[in-house]
Amino acid sequence: MIRVVVSKMPLDVAAETAALHGLGGGAVATFTGLVRGDDGVGELLLEHYPGATKAALEKLAAEAVARWELAGAIVIHRVGAMKPGEPIVFVAACAAHRAPALEACGFLIDRLKTDAPFWKRETRGEEATWLGERAGDHEAAERWR
């Protein structure tokens, strides 16, 4: 089972996780990314490349399923405006045992950060700033190549 969603709608982590519990695997690993409220951030805006985004995430999910023989994988990314504390991204993997589930979960979030066309803009008061790339993100993604 592969589920990939790019949506403005709020993310229901419990419902998404529960969907992996009936697949017959012995392990489900999940990662939830939350909007940080660094230095008084009031709003985070997520822009993406409609048409390319979902295909990029589906490719990642399919790669994880094949590499770790997963029973299921979920990748969900929100777009649009969000407030600090809200879930922005969710990835999950269901496998026979914990090691492949945990590794696949790490792969999905690390590679999503470098391989999928999303851009973040933080608003503090009246000032909006587009985020720059983080060097550590590329190192994290490279370890899965």
Add this chain to the structure above:
Amino acid sequence: MMLDVLYFAWVREGVGKGQERVDPPAEVKTVADLIDWLGHKVLSDKTRLRAAIDQQFVPLDTPLAGAHEVAIFPPVTGG
């Protein structure tokens, strides 16, 4: 060779639009050539730019041959 050029994030804001259809001359062979030919001020520092041809990420020295859609944008920052 008609091309749809898409812009995202601060590149889109700097260009002032999200998309334009262009017809570059034959000497525009690569994504980098296209960026120079487009001539938008916000595109002047190519080290800050990334690109995709027909929705696949590519290096800026990639030939445009056969491309229908070229996207120009900052490094991605999702997750």
